[in-house]
Amino acid sequence: MSTTRKHTALPKAQILIEALPWLTRHQGKTVVIKFGGNAMIDEDLKAAFAQDVVFLHHAGLKPVVVHGGGPQISKALDRHGIVSEFKAGLRVTTEDAMDVVRMVLAGQVQRELVGLLNEHGPLAIGLTGEDAHTITATKHKPEIGGELIDIGRVGEITEIDTGAIEALLADGRIPVVSSIARSQDDGHVYNVNADTAAAALAAALGAETLMVLTDVEGLYEDWPNSDEVISRLTAKELEKLLPELASGMVPKMEGCLHAVRGGVTTARVIDGRVPHSILLEIFTDEGIGTMVVPDAPEATDVSAIDAQGES
Numbered sequence: 001m002s003t004t005r006k007h008t009a010l011p012k013a014q015i016l017i018e019a020l021p022w023l024t025r026h027q028g029k030t031v032v033i034k035f036g037g038n039a040m041i042d043e044d045l046k047a048a049f050a051q052d053v054v055f056l057h058h059a060g061l062k063p064v065v066v067h068g069g070g071p072q073i074s075k076a077l078d079r080h081g082i083v084s085e086f087k088a089g090l091r092v093t094t095e096d097a098m099d100v101v102r103m104v105l106a107g108q109v110q111r112e113l114v115g116l117l118n119e120h121g122p123l124a125i126g127l128t129g130e131d132a133h134t135i136t137a138t139k140h141k142p143e144i145g146g147e148l149i150d151i152g153r154v155g156e157i158t159e160i161d162t163g164a165i166e167a168l169l170a171d172g173r174i175p176v177v178s179s180i181a182r183s184q185d186d187g188h189v190y191n192v193n194a195d196t197a198a199a200a201l202a203a204a205l206g207a208e209t210l211m212v213l214t215d216v217e218g219l220y221e222d223w224p225n226s227d228e229v230i231s232r233l234t235a236k237e238l239e240k241l242l243p244e245l246a247s248g249m250v251p252k253m254e255g256c257l258h259a260v261r262g263g264v265t266t267a268r269v270i271d272g273r274v275p276h277s278i279l280l281e282i283f284t285d286e287g288i289g290t291m292v293v294p295d296a297p298e299a300t301d302v303s304a305i306d307a308q309g310e311s
């Protein structure tokens with residue numbers, strides 16, 4: 001081997017070896033990945049995202065993709081002459097707007113992601129929360145200034161049925177889920193925030209990891225004044241921070257909290273603008289972004305200590 005080849009081969013092998021313990025640790029584990037509308041704008045990034053998800057699949061993990069499409073919905077509503085309005089970080093969704101939301105998420109964004117993933121083989125299958133009762137919701141009325149506000153067809157998740165997703169995973173497929181739900185009370189279809197949907201699915205699936213891709217490096221400690229990213233925080237620390245957070249981050253961080261409190265081992269917010277950010281986060285020692293972990297067991301909890309001693 002020439003000296004030059006030796007020089008380039010060694011660092012490449014080191015990168016693969018660095019992945020070894022992570023490959024072992026994540027083997028067979030479910031990873032729910034939320035792909036946000038703002039991280040979805042660049043064609044190269046979308047292609048890299050699809051490569052990463054397919055890589056996870058072939059490495060023995062079980063990726064489930066949940067996608068948003070906020071900017072794409074706003075653009076389509078604009079074309080239909082419908083003005084986008086947000087309250088409490090959620091889109092005010094009239095009946096007409098709901099038709100557009102459903103068309104864009106299920107008919108455009110989901111189809112595109114499924115197509116990109118399937119360039120690598122017959123892997124991805126798209127569904128919405130409406131399919132097989134995957135996500136059931138009821139009308140959500142956020143509280144603003146002490147009053148419950150009607151923001152139209154916006155749903156609050158009441159139940160998750162993981163049957164269809166688990167069947168797809170068992171069949172070696174990659175489910176791609178659009179954040180739309182159906183109510184079993186009024187039969188209406190509801191618009192659900194995609195971060196919230198991803199977190200609820202991660203908890204219901206007993207996923208090891210929830211990974212939320214977005215258009216910033218992670219959770220900034222003092223946004224918008226500083227770009228210092230909080231790299232790790234416990235559920236309790238996050239709970240304290242939540243009331244201070246600004247709009248875009250609220251559903252993401254509430255989702256992370258819900259996921260870890262629901263049994264997910266780690267919930268991470270990572271920068272979707274970095275190509276292959278998923279691979280970097282899962283398979284290298286250097287995690288990027290913000291990681292939320294469950295609270296450490298109380299030191300005074302004698303039963304927990306006893307249980308540990310027995311294992």
Ligand SMILES: Nc1ncnc2c1ncn2[C@@H]1O[C@H](COP(=O)(O)OP(=O)(O)O)[C@@H](O)[C@H]1O
Pocket residue numbers: 036037038039068070213214215216218219220221222223245246247248249
């Ligand atoms: N503390 C914070 N740290 C990082 N970003 C924040 C924070 N507070 C608010 N944001 C805003 O949240 C945005 C991400 O949310 P959003 O636009 O809904 O993303 P996505 O389309 O990926 O779901 C960031 O671009 C940023 O403007």
Ligand SMILES: CC(=O)N[C@@H](CCC(=O)OP(=O)(O)O)C(=O)O
Pocket residue numbers: 035036037038067068069070071073089090091101154155179191192193194195
């Ligand atoms: C109720 C509500 O606000 N739903 C979101 C659903 C899409 C979404 O969450 O997309 P991002 O992840 O790209 O923001 C919306 O209509 O924009």
